[in-house]
Amino acid sequence: MEVTDYSYGGIYIVLSIKAEKDIFETILARRSVRSFKKNKIPQGIISSLLEAAVRAPTAVHQEPWGFVIIQDEQTLKTLSDYAKPLFLTGLKQRELDDPEQLLDVFESQNFNIFYDADALILICGKTSSPFYAADCWLAAENLMLVACAMNLGSCVIGSAVEAFNTSDIRNKFGIPNNFTAVAPIALGYPNVESPPTSRKAPLIFTRIASD
Template identity: 45%
Template sequence: MQTSETEMDIFQAILARRSVRSYTRQRVTHKAIMALLTGAARAPAVLHEEPCAFVIIQDRELLQNLSDHIRPLLSSLPETYDEVNIEAWHHPDFNLFFDAGTLIIICTRSTASFAEANCWLAAENLILAACGMNLGTCIIGAALPAMKTLELKPRFGIPDQFEAVVPIVLGWPRGETRRVPRKAPVIVNMIPSLLD
């Protein structure tokens, strides 16, 4: 499926992808979202069991309100997520969803083994497809515990029988996104060794 003139091949997208934390106000169209969900739904899935399900929120005000509600609960976070340090998270203006216009929550209602793995594989398809369309994404793991609470789950529009697994913000990147240095793959063994 041709999605745009600037479409990248898959390996270019893998190398170009980074977590985007600053977005323009430009809306992501319904058509683009549907293309991304189609890509997500093609990910490997255990025994074609229960497919992942998606909640899509395109309401900046609601996301800001939810962020304001969740932020004070975030005392046990890791010290940093990339360049976003822990002090920034507690600043009154800090938006956990980076003021992105779209939040996609990948959910499951299955308790089968690997049901969550299905969602993560779908997430990677979605993230890479978005990158190929020059859209930015960032996984918002910090919001996940709140999405599972009885109080906030309905405010995120997650039906009772579903559980959130991967929250991803989506939007048009504002400016360049710095590349985070990544380590080389660690090979602990190779049989037979390529060196022989």
């Protein structure tokens, strides 16, 4: 798939996306990647990912998203060290089945919650907007699918959300008070190929069709 330009409502937009898989192949191929090469993601590709993100459906056309882009190893390492104890405290308060392994991982000093990915894109949502969280997650999926189509790996890092919503980190990364961190996405070139996973068949409660 190659998209070079696009005309929409009189607005002419040039897209720089050059993908190698079609949409269904991409949906099947997308996996959470947790081991990355050291290669840097070029800025043009980061721009294409953002462009894909903002094409998501958006309730009452509010486009209630804002982004933080971090492409700096030390910043991500510091953020990971800050996020781990916060996430651990929350984990311990939940009644999870079999939490020991997860607790061990998060207690390990060497564990980087971003898996040493080259980049992190955080999608924030404007909280006054109806369905802002849904809009942000749709944008996140657009972004991850386009990343996959460009042979980049991605992983949602839910364990970073609490850290991003502390006042210290909000201030450091310029997140306005009327926005909240919703979807942190680690990105980089995968170290290994991850085969497609299986999923349960769709659970259909009712099917009504006229023929």
